[in-house]
Each structure stands twice: as structure tokens, then as C-alpha cells.
Amino acid sequence: MNKHIIGAAAPLALALLLPGCGRAGDESANDSAARAEGEAGHAEDQAKGSEADEGAIALTPQQIRAAGIELVRVTAGGGGALTLPATIEGDPQGTQIVSAAIGGRVVALNRNLGEPVARGQVVAVIESREAATIRAEVEAAQARAMLARSNLQREERLFRLRVSPERDLIAARTAMTEASIALQLARQQVAAAGVGAGSLNRIGVTAPIAGRIVARPVVLGQTVAADAELFRVSDLARVAVTVPLSPADAARIRVGTPIEIGAGDRRSSARVSFVSPVLDEATRLVTAIALIDNRAGQWRVGEPVTAAIAQPGEGDGTVTVPASAIQTIENRQMVFVRTAGGFRAQPVTLGARGAGTVAVTSGLTGREEIAGQGSFILKAELGKGEAEHGH
Structure with missing residues (x-):
């Protein structure tokens, strides 16, 4: 009896087991497929991330400055560039002529060409009889002022004691006022002549601005007239470039037009700050001026250079970049665009x-x-990163 029951139950248990095994197999297959699909998606995401990071170089602003990489703005408009000869000159606002207000003989020249000077520093000493006269006038005015002050004090004391009449006090006060005015005038003459910086019959000539000596047309022992040029001082932290333009070219140039200055392997970018509204009488040309940052001291006054002035394009989407920004990488022309984290x-x-x-x-x-300038450093850094990635 029990055998029959067991024999009958075996097919039923087998029938119940087989569907369970089928479901377990299906679930295992589904899990494997899901895992494969997830791994494929992860690999695809990694590939996309690698593609997005390709060509990116992470640099902080401090690293960019330390590497000497110059940041420039792309110039819209691809009308080319007008290339002309130009000349480096001192900034008109940063150049001063050093002269003496009175004539005499030059007995000391304290600075040579190219040397720096500070504002108010004595750069020359002139010996002059006129200086002695001016100094004597100041000393005489000081003596008269002291005498008038003493008389005024005496008259005030006598007036309080009712010994001296009021008219004598008024006369003493008037004399004191006149003496003070005369002393003030004499001191102003001393200041205008620069006599106060010297001694006896000598005057010290001081630099009106800080900068460098760019001209010294006098020699030691020379007799100079009043207001004769002794030195020329320029602040060379900023220089000017003058470009002669034909009237036709000048009509296409505006204040703010980009300009690049070049000489050999040196380059500087600037913008036109002045276009003359009149023609030069001698050359019949129009002068354009741009101011250049020269704190690095790479430009010298009087140096001939080449100026490339950007011309307006035709609105076709073409832009202009410095030639130093172009780098060839794997036979492709590249520029490195500034990003929030560095360059791309x-x-x-x-x-x-x-x-x-x-x-x-x-x-x-x-x-x-x-x-x-310095974009080649980014090219080298990019090649280094790709080499490491390849290993």
C-alpha cells in the first residue's frame, strides 16, 4: 500500500521540481544578461569619459603664471592684418625733461645713461652767481623779518604799558607783514630755481619723476643757459609704438583696434590708443599710437619694429589668433582654449x-x-599625459 503511494507520488514531485528548475535557470540567465549589460554600459561610460577628458590639461591660475603662459583673447573678424614698419618711443605721459631754472656751469652729473632715478633725487649740480644772489636775498629777507618781529613785540609791550601810542603799534604790525611777504617771495624764488637743494652758489637739479635716464645732452664743466635740457627721464614700464598710416589705411583703423608688435622672436599685443586726426606736414601720413606694457624691459626706445594691425573681416565667422598660439599635434592644427580647470x-x-x-x-x-606665448608647454604636457595613458 505504501509502495503504491510512493510510486504514485514520485512522478508528481518530479513534475513539481522541473518547473522550479526551469524558473531558476531563467532567473540565472536573466541575471547574467543584466550583469553583462551593466558591464557594457559601464565600459561605454568609461569610453565616453575618456573621450571627454581627451585633450584636457588641468592647471591652476598660479601654475599658468609660473609657466609663463600668456592668455590672449581671440580677435573676431578675419580681414587679415596690415603690416607696417613702426618705432618704439617713450610714453609721452611718462617722459620728462630735467632742466635748471637758472644758468650756470655744470659741476656734477650724478647719473649716466640708462641708470634709474627716483623722484626728487638730485641728478646734477650747477654753480651759478645768480644762485648766490637768490640765496643772499633770502637771507636778507629773513633778517628783515626777524627785525620786524622784534620791533612788533617791543611796540606791543610799550603799548600795554601805555608808553607808546597806537599808531606806532600799527606801523610795527605793517612792517612785520611786509617783511613776511618779502621772505615768502624770496623763498618761492629759491624753490622755483632749485637753489634750496645746493649750498653757497650752487643749485641741485632734481628728477621730476621716477624712471631711467634716456638722454644726457650735457657734459661736465659745460656752461648752460636757463631751462637748458640736462637730462631726459622716462618711465619705461610702458612704451609707445608709433605707426605711420596712409589716409586710406587710417580710415579703417579705430581706437581699440588690436595690434601686434614684433621684432625677431619677441612679440607684444596691444590696442591702438590714438589715431591722429591730421596728416603730418612732412610725410603726409597719419600717425597711430599704441601703448605697450614693458615692465619686462624687452623693448627699447628708438627700436624699429613691425606692427601688424588687425583689419575688419566680412562677418564670415573667421577669427584671428597669434601665430604663437598654433601648435601641430598629430598632424592637426590646435589651439589651447582656457577652461575653468585649465586648458583644452x-x-x-x-x-x-x-x-x-x-x-x-x-x-x-x-x-x-x-x-x-608659451602654448608649446601645454603641447609638451599633453604629449606627456598621452604617453603615460598609453603605458
């Missing part, structure tokens, strides 16, 4: 080249800030 290598298509500039026909919008 951006492929570009190049157009016409000017003096120190290149037109970019695609790849930039004209609103970017890019690496100019």
Missing part, C-alpha cells in the same frame, strides 16, 4: 597668415580666451 586642445582650420597672426576659419567662435 581645440582643433582648428587655418586661413591666411599675417605678420605674427593667423586667421582661423573654423573651430573657434571668437569669444574664447586661448594660450598665446
Whole structure:
């Protein structure tokens, strides 16, 4: 009886077991498929992340400055560049002529060409009989003022004692006022002549501004007239470049137009600050001036340079970048665009080249800030990163 029950129950248990095994197999297959799909998605995300990070270089602002990488703005408009000869000159607002208000013989020259001077520093000493006369007038005025003050004090004391009449007190006060005015006038003459910085019959000539000596047309022992130029002092932290333009070219140049100055392997970027409204009588040309930051001291007054002035484009989306910003990486032309975390290598298509500039026909919008001088450092850093990634 029991055997029959067990024999009958066995097929039923087997039937119940088989569907369970089928479900377990299906679940295992589904889990494997889900894991494979997740791994594939993770791999795809990693590939996308690698693709997004490709060409990115992380640098802080301090690292950028320490590496000497120059940041420049892309210039909208691809009309090319007008290339002309130009000359470096001192900033008109930062140049002063040092002269003496009175004539005499130069007995000391304390500074040579190229040396720095501080404002108010004595740079020359002149011996002059006129200086002695002026100094004597001051001493005489001081003596008269002291005498008038003493008389006034005596008259005030006598008037209080009712010994001296009031008219004598008034006369003493008037004499004191006149003596004070005469002394003040004599001191003003001393200050105007610069006699106060010397001794006896000598005057010390001081520098009106801080800067460097760029001209010294006198020699020791020379007799000079009043207001003769002794030195010329320039603050060379900023210099000017003057560009002669034809009237036709000047009509296309505006204040604020980008300009790049070049000489050999040196480059500086600036903007036009002045375009003359009149023609030069001798050359019949128009003078344009741009001010250049020269704190590094790379430009010298009087030096001939080449000026490339950006010309307006035709609104076709072309932009202009410095030639130093272009780097060739894997046979592609690249620029390094500034990002929040550093730089990103951006492929570009190049157009016409000017003096120190290149037109970019695609790849930039004209609103970017890019690496100019020093961009080769970013190229080397990018190559280093790719090499490490390859290993």
C-alpha cells in the first residue's frame, strides 16, 4: 500500500521540481544578461569619459603664471592684418625733461645713461652767481623779518604799558607783514630755481619723476643757459609704438583696434590708443599710437619694429589668433582654449597668415580666451599625459 503511494507520488514531485528548475535557470540567465549589460554600459561610460577628458590639461591660475603662459583673447573678424614698419618711443605721459631754472656751469652729473632715478633725487649740480644772489636775498629777507618781529613785540609791550601810542603799534604790525611777504617771495624764488637743494652758489637739479635716464645732452664743466635740457627721464614700464598710416589705411583703423608688435622672436599685443586726426606736414601720413606694457624691459626706445594691425573681416565667422598660439599635434592644427580647470586642445582650420597672426576659419567662435606665448608647454604636457595613458 505504501509502495503504491510512493510510486504514485514520485512522478508528481518530479513534475513539481522541473518547473522550479526551469524558473531558476531563467532567473540565472536573466541575471547574467543584466550583469553583462551593466558591464557594457559601464565600459561605454568609461569610453565616453575618456573621450571627454581627451585633450584636457588641468592647471591652476598660479601654475599658468609660473609657466609663463600668456592668455590672449581671440580677435573676431578675419580681414587679415596690415603690416607696417613702426618705432618704439617713450610714453609721452611718462617722459620728462630735467632742466635748471637758472644758468650756470655744470659741476656734477650724478647719473649716466640708462641708470634709474627716483623722484626728487638730485641728478646734477650747477654753480651759478645768480644762485648766490637768490640765496643772499633770502637771507636778507629773513633778517628783515626777524627785525620786524622784534620791533612788533617791543611796540606791543610799550603799548600795554601805555608808553607808546597806537599808531606806532600799527606801523610795527605793517612792517612785520611786509617783511613776511618779502621772505615768502624770496623763498618761492629759491624753490622755483632749485637753489634750496645746493649750498653757497650752487643749485641741485632734481628728477621730476621716477624712471631711467634716456638722454644726457650735457657734459661736465659745460656752461648752460636757463631751462637748458640736462637730462631726459622716462618711465619705461610702458612704451609707445608709433605707426605711420596712409589716409586710406587710417580710415579703417579705430581706437581699440588690436595690434601686434614684433621684432625677431619677441612679440607684444596691444590696442591702438590714438589715431591722429591730421596728416603730418612732412610725410603726409597719419600717425597711430599704441601703448605697450614693458615692465619686462624687452623693448627699447628708438627700436624699429613691425606692427601688424588687425583689419575688419566680412562677418564670415573667421577669427584671428597669434601665430604663437598654433601648435601641430598629430598632424592637426590646435589651439589651447582656457577652461575653468585649465586648458583644452581645440582643433582648428587655418586661413591666411599675417605678420605674427593667423586667421582661423573654423573651430573657434571668437569669444574664447586661448594660450598665446608659451602654448608649446601645454603641447609638451599633453604629449606627456598621452604617453603615460598609453603605458
